[in-house]
Amino acid sequence: xxxxxxxxxxxxxxxxxxxxxxxxxxxxxxxxxxxxxxxxxxxxxxxxxxxxxxxxxxxxxxxxxxxxxxxxxxxxxxxxxxxxxxxxxxxxxxxxxxxxx
Amino acid sequence: xxxxxxxxxxxxxxxxxxxxxxxxxxxxxxxxxxxxxxxxxxxxxxxxxxxxxxxxxxxxxxxxxxxxxxxxxxxxxxxxxxxxxxxxxxxxxxxxxxxxxxxxxxxxxxxxxxxxxxxxxxxxxxxxxxxxxxxxxxxxxxxxxxxxxxxxxxxxxxxxxxxxxxxxxxxxxxxxxxxxxxxxxxxxxxxxxxxxxxxxxxxxxxxxxxxxxxxxxxxxxxxxxxxxxxxxxxxxxxxxxxxxxxxxxxxxxxxxxxxxxxxxxxxxxxxxxxxxxxxxxxxxxxxxxxxxxxxxxxxxxxxxxxxxxxxxxxxxxxxxxxxxxxxxxxxxxxxxxxxxxxxxxxxxxxxxxxxxxxxxxxxxxxxxxxxxxxxxxxxxxxxxxxxxxxxxxxxxxxxxxxxxxxxxxxxxxxxxxxxxxxxxxxxxxxxxxxxxxxxxxxxxxxxxxxxxxxxxxxxxxxxxxxxxxxxxxxxxxxxxxxxxxx
Numbered sequence: 176x177x178x179x180x181x182x183x184x185x186x187x188x189x190x191x192x193x194x195x196x197x198x199x200x201x202x203x204x205x206x207x208x209x210x211x212x213x214x215x216x217x218x219x220x221x222x223x224x225x226x227x228x229x230x231x232x233x234x235x236x237x238x239x240x241x242x243x244x245x246x247x248x249x250x251x252x253x254x255x256x257x258x259x260x261x262x263x264x265x266x267x268x269x270x271x272x273x274x275x276x
Numbered sequence: 277x278x279x280x281x282x283x284x285x286x287x288x289x290x291x292x293x294x295x296x297x298x299x300x301x302x303x304x305x306x307x308x309x310x311x312x313x314x315x316x317x318x319x320x321x322x323x324x325x326x327x328x329x330x331x332x333x334x335x336x337x338x339x340x341x342x343x344x345x346x347x348x349x350x351x352x353x354x355x356x357x358x359x360x361x362x363x364x365x366x367x368x369x370x371x372x373x374x375x376x377x378x379x380x381x382x383x384x385x386x387x388x389x390x391x392x393x394x395x396x397x398x399x400x401x402x403x404x405x406x407x408x409x410x411x412x413x414x415x416x417x418x419x420x421x422x423x424x425x426x427x428x429x430x431x432x433x434x435x436x437x438x439x440x441x442x443x444x445x446x447x448x449x450x451x452x453x454x455x456x457x458x459x460x461x462x463x464x465x466x467x468x469x470x471x472x473x474x475x476x477x478x479x480x481x482x483x484x485x486x487x488x489x490x491x492x493x494x495x496x497x498x499x500x501x502x503x504x505x506x507x508x509x510x511x512x513x514x515x516x517x518x519x520x521x522x523x524x525x526x527x528x529x530x531x532x533x534x535x536x537x538x539x540x541x542x543x544x545x546x547x548x549x550x551x552x553x554x555x556x557x558x559x560x561x562x563x564x565x566x567x568x569x570x571x572x573x574x575x576x577x578x579x580x581x582x583x584x585x586x587x588x589x590x591x592x593x594x595x596x597x598x599x600x601x602x603x604x605x606x607x608x609x610x611x612x613x614x615x616x617x618x619x620x621x622x623x624x625x626x627x628x629x630x631x632x633x634x635x636x637x638x639x640x641x642x643x644x645x646x647x648x649x650x651x652x653x654x655x656x657x658x659x660x661x662x663x664x665x666x667x668x669x670x671x672x673x674x675x676x677x678x679x680x681x682x683x684x685x686x687x688x689x690x691x692x693x694x695x696x697x698x699x700x701x702x703x704x705x706x707x708x709x710x711x712x713x714x715x716x717x718x719x720x721x722x723x724x725x726x727x728x729x730x731x732x733x734x735x736x737x738x739x740x741x742x743x744x745x746x747x748x749x750x751x752x753x754x755x756x757x758x759x760x761x762x
Contacts, residue, residue, distance in 0.1 A: 185636065192595065192639040193602075194632055195620035207633050207694055208640070214695050215584040215650070221657050229655030230662050232486030232516075233472040233711035233736070239515030253379035259609035266604050269615045 179209035279310040282442035282759060286499040289445055290349040293339070300332040300339075300350025303445075304394060307352045311397065311443045317424070319416040320437035322357045323365045324397035331394045346392025348506055353388055354444035356435050357398035358405050359490065360479040361385055364395065368481045369403040369413040369431075372626040375607045382479020383514065384448060384490050384507040391506035396444050400434030403628045404598065405455055405483045407431050408700045411691060412630045419687070420462060421760040422726055426684040429459030429700075435493050436463035440760060446503050447493040452483050453586050454679075454704025456491045457716035461679035461729025464718045466746060466756060467493040468500045471736045472711035473518030475504075476511030484593035485516070487586075487708040495756050497717065497746030501525035504739060520737055531744040534568025539672030543579045544703055550682040556720030556728040557678045563752050564676065564745070574672055576664040579706055581657050583698055586705040588641050588654035595638025598631070633694070662710040669735045674745060678703055679716040679729035707733050715742040718755035727755070 180188075185205040189196050196204065252263070260267040281289060281303055292298040308328070315321050335350035355361060358368045360378035362385075367373045385395060402412035410418040410433025418433045420426040421441035428437040432449030436459035439447050449456040451469035460467025468491045475490040482488060492503035502525075509522040540561060545554060565571050603609035603622030610621035627635070641650035668675060680700055690697040707714040712733055719730035730749075734742045750756050 180640070184640070188636045188640045188643070190620075191643065192632075192635050193599075193616075193619040193623050194627070194636065195617070195624045196632070200624075200629070200632075203629070204633055204636060207629075208637055211587060211633070211637060211694055214698075215587050215654075218581060218584050218588070218653050218657055219649075221578070221581050221653075221660070223653070223656045223660065227656050227659055229652055230659035230709075231655055234486075234516045241512070249379050256379070257376055257607055258605055259603065259607060268604055269612060269618050271615050 179213050180205060279306045279442045281306050281445070282310070284445065285496045286351050286445045286494055287496070287502055289351055290502070293349045300335045300394070301329065303350065304328050304332040304352045304396065307396060307444055310441070314441050314443060317419070318421055318437055318441050319418045320399055320434045320441055320443055321354065321397045322367055322400050322415050322434070325364055325395050328352060328394050328396050335392060335394070346390065347502065348388060348391045348393035350392055350394060351446060352396035352444055353393045354397055354399045354435055354438040354447040355385060355395050356401055356432050356449050358401055358450055358481045359385060359448060360481070361395055361398065364398060366398060366481070367414070368405070369401040369415060370626065370628070370631070371414045372601050372608060373606060374414070378479070380479065383476035383511045385479065387507045388448070388503070393446070393506060399432070399438050399447060402431040402433070403631050404481065404594070405431040405450060405452055406594070406630050406634055408454070408458055408697050409690065410434060411687065412628060414628060417687065420684050422464060423684070425686055426726065427462065427687055429462035429684060431455040432493065433459045436460055436465055436467065439463065439465045439493055439495060442759065445494065446499060448490060448503070448507070449493050450480055450488055450490050451708065452487045453590060453708050454701040456493060457679050457704050457714060457729070457731060458700060460493055460716040462684035462727065464727030464755065464758060465493060465495055466497050466500050466715065466717050467491065468504060468715045468739065468742065469707060469713060470504065470508065470739055471518065471713045473516055474508050474713070474737065474739065476514040476517045478511055478513040482597040484590040485597060486593060487590060489708070496750055497715065497743045498526070498529055500715070501529050501743045523740065525740055525743055528740040529744050529747045531740070532568065533564060533745055533748045536569050536674060536741070536745065537672040538564055538569040538571045539574030539668055539675045540571060541574055541576050541579070541675050541677050543576055544677035548681050549678065552722045553678050553682060553728050557730055560719040560730045560749065561676060563749060567748055567752065572672055574668045574675060576668060576706065578657065578660045578664050582661055582706040582709060583702055585654045585657045585661065585709060586701070587698060588650050589658060589709070591634040591638035592642050592651050593638070595635045595642065598635055601626070658709050661706055665710045665712055673734070673741060675733040677731055679731040683722045683726035683728055703731060712736055713739050713742055715746055717746045717749060719753070720755060
């Protein structure tokens, strides 16, 4: 398996997970993740018989299909009440694209 | 004024209300009074409903007009704050949802209200249900009503402390790796994790979707049967809910234990098991034997790998589920110049460190190059754990053992080392990985007065067997009738 995690890998993972952590927190996370990975690495020694299927949960490979029927959904104004910023019709977010680009 | 209904079970409270010897308003007022006098001390509740007295009056009016008031008879219920309640703030114990007011009810909440239950308030939890002590709540940690130096367990620690502290006669919790059973054990109450899919997860704020399950918490197994009957059942809004007929779990509560095959799992009695816990469990097994259970030994050979398996599978699912908290739809947003930075700053500022660690762990274990070694391997071991149960249930009807290796630990004692906190789940995580039902029942007290819990695990959809076995045990014992002194 893998060695406990180095700081550069933690920084990369934090970036993928969209977490802008400061240096102190990054160091702390690195040591805590290392401790957890060290523990879970014990699975390496568990022998799995050839061909054993992974188990992803009790409900396996079941498609839930329903009629595509029109039904009431939540009122938009109720849903937007929880949003930090909206114009009543859309969520508003910081600028995504620069005008020049 | 002390809560005059503190010593009653929920079933007894229903009888009082149905017979006109108490009103729903009397009962709700008494529990509200206990919250007012105790909650500042124990921090079991994050929010209290403003409508519960009005609802109680409406139920009393219905009864006085001779109308049905439902099986829950206007009994107040604490609902874990990771379960959505329409118009009542639902925080999941996180700064991320500090002001979130859901525009809809979870199906379980709709169902308990339809059955005449009253949402009394929202109980504290570890942030996004990630923790085993309720110390990871963004709000204050909940204290154990039996000893305020000790944790109530978690993540449904607020729900357990509400019942143990006589602030609610019934509570709803959720259990991803033991989050109903472990706090029930630490707080001296009964808690049931139903079979995966037995209760709809619609409106449960998702942590690990293949493991999460909602269930009842109360003093007695009979009370758990009452509440489970109200909330169980198929829900088209949760495609993983089981389309299996539900039942009134009180109908079979008096089923005898005699003839049941009870398996004592050898792996549950090894190193690390507290001697007082072991003694209480052995004595409880003798009670079952005296009631006519056929006690045998069974083995779950892969149980030593369960915690490691869980701490890969659950963070992987969490890293995906918690991607939705992006500063766009839910309540809080960090100030930033770009969209990308807004996401990253919001999530850094509003998630606690344990949640961040688990998101990163899951992101790492699912990332290219590590997926096979971690997620795939863990999912294969998960199959082995499930196969162990399938084989054991060929031999026995129920598996009995301790819910936790020790009684409640002291506040702060497991916060620095994640693994020591995780190992409190060592006996509970397997049921979630395999999707089977399991119950924790009070079975003793340590010399220092801390409760001890016994776990029974059963076949899929064998909730009736778990509940009736618990009920028969409680007819022979009085651990569930003890109340904390302060």
